Amino acid sequence: MLKNVFGGSTEQKVIDDIRKHIYTLSSAADCFRKGLEEWDKDHMYCVSDLEREGDSIRREIISTIYEGAFLPFLRTNICRYVEIVDEAFDVLKDAAFEFNYLGPGLEEEIREDCIRIAGINKEMCEMLAIAFDTLFNKGDLREKTLAIRIYEKKVDDIKFELISKLRKKEVKDFWEGRILSDFIAYLTHISDVIEDASDYLHIMNLSMR
C-alpha cells in the first residue's frame, strides 16, 4: 500500500510505456522518410509493423492504467493523449499504404517537398517525446509545444506550395490523381495530429494546478 501512496511501479510502467509508444512513432516516421528518399516500397513495410507494435503498447498502457495507476482525474487525460498519438500512427500507416500505389516516381520538386515534410514529421515526434518528459522533470513545457508549433507551421508552408504545384500537374486517370492527392493529404495531416497531441499535454499540465 505504501508503495502505492508514494508513487509505485504501475505508474512508472505507464510512463515508460508512453515513452516507448512515442519512440516507436518516431522510428516509424524515420522509416517512412527513408522509404520515401530511396523510393523503396519494401522498406515501407516497416511502418505497418511499427504501427502494430504501437497498437499493442497502447493497449498495454490503457489496461495498466485501469488496474489503478494515477488519480482518476489524470487517467482519462492520459488515455486520451495515448489515443491521439495512436491516431498519428494510423495516418502514417495510411500514407505508407498510398505510397505503395504511387507508381515509379514523382517529379523532383514534389518528391523533395514530400521528403522535407517527412523529415519534419520525424523531428516533431522527437520533440513530442521531449515535451512529455517535461511533465516529470523541471523542463518548460511551453517551450517544447512552441517548437512543435513552429515545425507544424513549416509543414503548412511547404503544403501550401505543394498543393498549388499538384493542381497544375496532369494525371492520366482518376485513380492516379486520387492516390497522389490522398498521399499528400495523409502526409501533411501527420503534423496536425502531433500538434494536437502536444496541445493536449499542455491541457493535462494545466489541469492539475
Place this chain on the structure above:
Amino acid sequence: MTELIPVAACFLIAFGIGSNDTSNALGICIGCGVIKLRRALIVFGCFVLIGILLQGQRVMETVGKDLVAVNLPILSISLSVAALLIIVSNWKRLPLSTHQVIIGSLTGSAVASGATVNFTAMTEIVVSWIVSPVVAFFTSLLLYKAMEKTISKLSLFRIEKILRTLLLFSGILIAYNTGANELATILGPVIHSGLIEQLQASLVGSLFVFLGAVILSHRVIETIGKGITTLDPYSGFAAQFGAGMCVLFFTSLGMPISTTYCIIGSISGVGMSKGMETVKFGLIRKIMANFVLAPSLAFLISFLIMRMVS
C-alpha cells in the same frame, strides 16, 4: 434495564455514522487506488478510536456535562429520538447533522423536564455551528493559495504523487475527527451520566462505527462511482484538509461541530479563489434550511415526548 436504552441508542447512532462518514473520509482515497477498501476500513476504524481516545474528552464534557445536567429519562428519550431521526435521514439520504440532532433533542427533553440547561454553553455551541463553516472557508482558501505558491511549481507527475499522499492524510484526519468530535458528541451524555465508563464506551463506540462502515460499505463504493465532486483533486484536497483542520481546531476547544458543513464552507472557499461559485445558491438555501430545521425538529420531538411521559 431501562439503562440500556440510551446506551443502545448511542451505539445505534455510532453504527449510523460509520456507514455514512466512511465515504466522507476515505471515498476519494479508495477511488484513487491509493488504498484498498478493506485496508481503508481498518485505517478508518483505528483512527476513529485514536481520535476519541486522544481528544474526545473536551467535546464529551461539553455535551455531556456542561450543556445539560443529564439524568436517565432525559438521556433515554433524547437519544432514542436522535437515533430515530438519524436512522430515518440516513435511510432517506437526507443530509442531517448528527451533532445538531443530538444537541437539539437533549435540550428539548431537558427543557421539557425542567432540568437546567446551561445557556452559555448552548450559545457557545450554536455560535460554533455558525462560525465553523466560515473558518473552514478561510482555512481552505489560505491552504489553496499556499499550495499554489509551492506545489504548483512542480512538474505534473510530482504533483500527482504528492497529492496521493496528501489525500490519504486528509482522509485520516477526517477519520480522526469523526472519533474526536462526532463519536465524542454521541457518547458524551451517557459517559457523564455514569451509565458507562469512558474507556469502555470509546472502545465499543468505535467498534460500532467500524461495523457500520464495514456492513454498509457499499455506500462508499457508490460515492466513488459518482466521481469526485465538481472539484479536481487539487482543489478537493485543499477543501477536505482545510475542513479537517477547522474541525480539529474546534474539537480542541471542545465544541461539537459538523464536518459536512465545514466541507461545504471549504468548497465554497476554494471555489471563490477561482473566482466562481461552486456551490449553487439553491443548495445553500437547502443547507440553511437543514441547519435550522434539524436541531429544531429534534428539540420539538424530544420536548413533546418528554412532556407526554412526565
Place this chain on the structure above:
Amino acid sequence: MKVDEIMTKKLETIEADASIYDAIERMIDKRIRSLLVKPRDEHDVYGVITVRDIVFKVLGKNLNLNTTKVGEITSKPLVCIDKGMDVEYAVNLMTKFNITRLFICDGKEIRGIISLLDVMSCELIKRAREGHGA
C-alpha cells in the same frame, strides 16, 4: 548551427523594371516579405526589395504603384554570407547593418535567404532540444 541548415532555398525573384504593383501582388500571393531583384544585365548585380521599402518609400510617399518601377527602390548590393557560416555570425551581421534578412551566396550565385523569423524559430527549437542530447 550553420546558415545553410535553416535557410530557405526557394527564392522569389522579380525583374527590375516590373512595377511596384507586381511586386506587391507577388508578395501577397506567396506570403513573403521580400523579393530578389534580378540584375538588368551582366554588369549589374542582384538587389532586394522588401515590404519596408514598399511601405515607406512608395505607399508612404503616395507614389503611383503602377508607374513606379521596382528598380527605383531596390537596395543593392546584397549583403551576402557563405553557406558554411554560423548562425551567430549571421545575426551579428544583421545587427551591424540593421537589416532583417541575409542572402547566402556562392560566388555570384544566390543559394538561399535567411530571415529573422528563421533565426528565431531555429533558436527556439535548439533551446527546446537542449539537455536532451538530441
